[in-house]
Amino acid sequence: MSIRETGGRVVAMPSRRMALEQAPDEVLCRAFLDGEETAFEVLVTRHQALVFSLVRRYVSRPEDAADLVQGAFLRALEASQRVFGRFTRLGPAPFRSWLVRIALNLARNHARQGQRWRPVLVEAVADDVAQAPGESAQESLERAERERRVRAAVLALPRRQREVLTLRIDGGLPFKDIAQTLGITENNAKVQFHHAVKRLKASVDGPEEKG
Structure with a gap:
């Protein structure tokens, strides 16, 4: 089987991981709500380069950009139970746009706190x-x-x-x-x-x- 249950948690096996990596965002959001934690890991892997490329314009050090990327995904994770359900009911998930809004808000707040934007x-x-x-x-x-x-x-x-x-x-x-x-x-x-x-x-x- 590609999925097994361990200690009440749904665990994705390697073959399932490969299938998730090819799935669209809305399928990953639905899978995560169903208890498949690997689905969120795939979302992070898929979109972290985009988020980094956006927030790095607002910071002077790469490590600050990395912190903002981590913060953006943590915010997304915290809101996932509330927001992902709305995605699945509406059809195709605008996950990327939603994540970008989170990242830009964090980056702008960071810039307003004394960091100079670096175009x-x-x-x-x-x-x-x-x-x-x-x-x-x-x-x-x-x-x-x-x-x-x-x-x-x-x-x-x-x-x-x-x-x-x-x-x-x-x-x-x-x-x-x-x-x-x-x-x-x-x-x-x-x-x-x-x-x-x-x-x-x-x-x-x-x-x-x-x-």
């Missing part, structure tokens, strides 16, 4: 800024200046544009999921992303503002 979206907007082999001193200075201008522009973005940009570039989320995560329409998410990228590219490619 490093340079390569996504100006993908030619990485140092090339044989780069001259002048080229290196120009590259560094482009990076500085993009970082300044990201910091200057309105909060919503910054969030959409992060979810789209760091998280790789489709606009439908971004909209669900932030509580906005899909079209609004696309508009916010368009404006954010336009402003960042203008900061990289346009003349530097005087002032």
Whole structure:
């Protein structure tokens, strides 16, 4: 058998673990409610890289990002009995969007408590800024200046544009999921992303503002 009961607990055997790893989120949520603890472990494994890539923009140290990731999953675990049941009744589980909201809230709270947000979206907007082999001193200075201008522009973005940009570039989320995560329409998410990228590219490619 792929599942056995030990001490009143449902334990997933290796073959069952493989099946869970291929199951969609809503099946994992349902399995966890039914007592299969491994299902939550699979959810963690599946989504922890996404959560880390999002929260690391709000911290200066990788260990702080790891703490936020752990905190996000602990919050999800604490709320699972209440929230997972709602997922299964509604059909496909919006687990990822719900988890992202938890993670972003924790990250924003962390940033408000004195930690500076660290935007490093340079390569996504100006993908030619990485140092090339044989780069001259002048080229290196120009590259560094482009990076500085993009970082300044990201910091200057309105909060919503910054969030959409992060979810789209760091998280790789489709606009439908971004909209669900932030509580906005899909079209609004696309508009916010368009404006954010336009402003960042203008900061990289346009003349530097005087002032």
